[in-house]
Amino acid sequence: MKVVRAKVLGFCMGVRRAVEMAGRASAGQGVYTLGPLIHNPTVLQRLAERGIAVLQEGDIPPDPENATVIVRAHGVPRELETELRRRGVRILDATCPNVKLSQIAARSFAERGFQIFLAGEENHGEISGIRGYVDSPCYVLGNPEDAEKAGAELSRLQPDAITALIAQTTISASEYIAIGERLLRFFPDIGIVNTICNATAERQEALRELCGEVDAVVVAGGQESANTRRLLSLAEELGKPAWLIESQQEIPGKISAELAAYETVGLTAGASTPDSLIAEIEAALTAL
Numbered sequence: 001m002k003v004v005r006a007k008v009l010g011f012c013m014g015v016r017r018a019v020e021m022a023g024r025a026s027a028g029q030g031v032y033t034l035g036p037l038i039h040n041p042t043v044l045q046r047l048a049e050r051g052i053a054v055l056q057e058g059d060i061p062p063d064p065e066n067a068t069v070i071v072r073a074h075g076v077p078r079e080l081e082t083e084l085r086r087r088g089v090r091i092l093d094a095t096c097p098n099v100k101l102s103q104i105a106a107r108s109f110a111e112r113g114f115q116i117f118l119a120g121e122e123n124h125g126e127i128s129g130i131r132g133y134v135d136s137p138c139y140v141l142g143n144p145e146d147a148e149k150a151g152a153e154l155s156r157l158q159p160d161a162i163t164a165l166i167a168q169t170t171i172s173a174s175e176y177i178a179i180g181e182r183l184l185r186f187f188p189d190i191g192i193v194n195t196i197c198n199a200t201a202e203r204q205e206a207l208r209e210l211c212g213e214v215d216a217v218v219v220a221g222g223q224e225s226a227n228t229r230r231l232l233s234l235a236e237e238l239g240k241p242a243w244l245i246e247s248q249q250e251i252p253g254k255i256s257a258e259l260a261a262y263e264t265v266g267l268t269a270g271a272s273t274p275d276s277l278i279a280e281i282e283a284a285l286t287a288l
Contacts, residue, residue: 002264003285004214008206010278012199012271014096018073019274021094022047025068032061034080035072035125037094038272039225041246064089073272074125075099077132098169099126102195103133109164110134114191115154117141119179120168124226127168147179151186163190169197170227170271172204172234199271200227207231207268208238214266216241216259220281221270228270240266247277248284256288 011019015038025031032055036044044054052070057080061067065088071081075095085091095103109116116138120127131138139150154161165183167176173196180192211217217235219242221228228244235242241262243255251259259265265285269278 001259001262001285001288003282004210004264004266005278005282006203006206006210006266006268008202009220009267009269010271010273010275012096012197014073014098014197014199015272018070018094018096019043021092022052022070025052025070025092030061030063030067031070032067033070033072034076034084035074036224037070037072038074039228040222040270040272040274040277042222042277043272043274060084060087061089068092070094072125073099075103075129076125077129078103079132095129096169096197098195098197099129102126102166102169102193103130105164105193105195106130106138106166107133109166109191110136113162114164115139115158115161117147117150117163117165117179117183117190118168119147119165119171119176121226124168126170130166141179143175144178144182147182148185151183155186161187163187165190165192167193167195168226169195170200170230171196172230173201197271200230203227203231203268203271204234207234207266210266210268211235211238211240214240214264215262216243216264217266217268218242218259218281218285219244219268219270220246220278221273222246225270225272228272231268231270235266235268245281248280251281251284251288259285259288 068090070092141147219232232244
């Protein structure tokens, strides 16, 4: 079997920065991440092995004045970080700089009286973090149908509302455009902010190119990673058989039997997938 890598894959700038910050933190008792640092089980396991525990949102470390908490790459609601600081916790902010810009933009719009729409996944950590920077309620839009419903509701309740649309950084450009077009029907002057991360677009474009060269696609990454799942969906939309694999241990068995039917397999990876895992999965595929 021939394995072809996508030209762009794996860690993005924000994820690499967060992992490096965690790596520099003193491992051992008293070091935590506020929520999962990134959406990749391999990385989280390695952090756990170094003694870095996951602190759930709303929890306080047992010895706060001697604790270090690393804010995850997706960001967290402002009040959580504020409360930890109040308790004497040392904070290392590993929020992706692009996500931080979205948080600041949301706060700025809200302070000027804008009604904010957020395009993304309702329960995603990034969306939760952005909402935590806005004192008033936000509309979260997972698809164009949500946008249609929310736009109609707000135009009925506040026909003169000034509005802004901000995207989860990992949403696809086509999804964002479609959501924006629905809202424009109700609010022609809506401010649509381009907050999509270039890393997302680059990986999707590289996958499009890869799909022209291969018979099937393997996407390496975590099941909880939004941008990784979108790569899987895109490969399938482009007509390629595709699998999302979290580790090389998943390849033997059913997946290897299914992949055996293809001469050329493409390999891509989500923005939270480490280089070492990509190499391990590539080696396992090459050995088939």
